[in-house]
Amino acid sequence: MSSNYIKSEDSLPEIKRTVFDLLKRAAADNRSAMHFVTLATIKNDTPNLRTVVLRNFNENDQAAIIYTDERSSKVHELKENKNATILAYDKGHKIQLKLIGEAHVHHQNDLALSHWLNLKGGKEAYNTTKAPGSEVKSLERAHTFKKEFDEEHFAVIEFNIKVIAVLQLNGSEHIRVCIDLKNNKSSWLVP
Numbered sequence: 001m002s003s004n005y006i007k008s009e010d011s012l013p014e015i016k017r018t019v020f021d022l023l024k025r026a027a028a029d030n031r032s033a034m035h036f037v038t039l040a041t042i043k044n045d046t047p048n049l050r051t052v053v054l055r056n057f058n059e060n061d062q063a064a065i066i067y068t069d070e071r072s073s074k075v076h077e078l079k080e081n082k083n084a085t086i087l088a089y090d091k092g093h094k095i096q097l098k099l100i101g102e103a104h105v106h107h108q109n110d111l112a113l114s115h116w117l118n119l120k121g122g123k124e125a126y127n128t129t130k131a132p133g134s135e136v137k138s139l140e141r142a143h144t145f146k147k148e149f150d151e152e153h154f155a156v157i158e159f160n161i162k163v164i165a166v167l168q169l170n171g172s173e174h175i176r177v178c179i180d181l182k183n184n185k186s187s188w189l190v191p
C-alpha cells in the first residue's frame with residue numbers, strides 16, 4: 001500500500017479528481033485511512049480538535065457530512081464561529097488533506113431527519129440521558145440512555161469546503177497543491 005494517489009505527471013484537474021475520489025471513498029469505506037478525520041473548531045480563542053467520522057462527501061455541494069450530538073461542545077463552538085478545518089492523513093499513501101471551510105449544524109430539520117432514518121447502527125451515541133462532556137459520579141452513570149432512541153439530540157454537521165490543501169510526500173519531490181473550490185482555481189505550491 002505504498003503507491004501514491006497523485007503521480008508527478010498529473011495535471012491540476014486530474015489531482016482535483018483524485019482528491020474528490022479519495023474523499024468519496026473515505027466516507028464510504030470504514031477501512032479507509034481517511035474515514036476518521038480531525039475536526040478543528042475555535043473554542044473562545046483556542047483551537048479545539050477531535051476525531052470524527054467522515055460520513056459523506058458530496059462532490060456537487062463540495063460538502064462533507066459529520067454526525068454528532070447537538071449538545072456537544074463542537075456544536076456550541078460552531079454556532080459561535082462557523083469557521084472550521086478538517087485534517088486527514090493517509091499514512092499508507094503518504095497524503096495529507098486539509099479541508100478549510102464553514103460548518104453548518106442541522107438539528108431537527110429535514111436533512112437531519114433523513115440522515116437519522118438512514119443511520120444503521122450507533123444510535124445510542126446520540127441518546128445519552130446527560131449531555132456529552134457532563135460530569136457524572138461513576139462510569140455506570142455515564143452509560144445511561146434514554147428509553148427510546150430518537151433523533152432529539154442528533155445533529156448533522158454540513159461542512160462546506162472552500163479550500164483543499166493537498167500534500168503528498170514523494171521522496172525528494174513532494175507534491176503540494178491548493179484547490180480553491182470557492183474560486184474554482186487550483187495551484188501548485190512549494191512543499
Ligand SMILES: Cc1cc2nc3c(=O)[nH]c(=O)nc-3n(C[C@H](O)[C@H](O)[C@H](O)COP(=O)(O)O)c2cc1C
Nearest residue numbers: 036050051052053067068069072073074075132133
Ligand atoms: C475513532 C473516533 C471516532 C469518533 N467519531 C465521532 C463522530 O463521528 N462524531 C462525534 O461527535 N464524535 C466522535 N468521536 C468523539 C469525539 O472525538 C469527541 O470526543 C466528542 O465528540 C466530544 O467532542 P467535543 O466535546 O469537542 O464536541 C469520535 C472519537 C473517536 C476516537
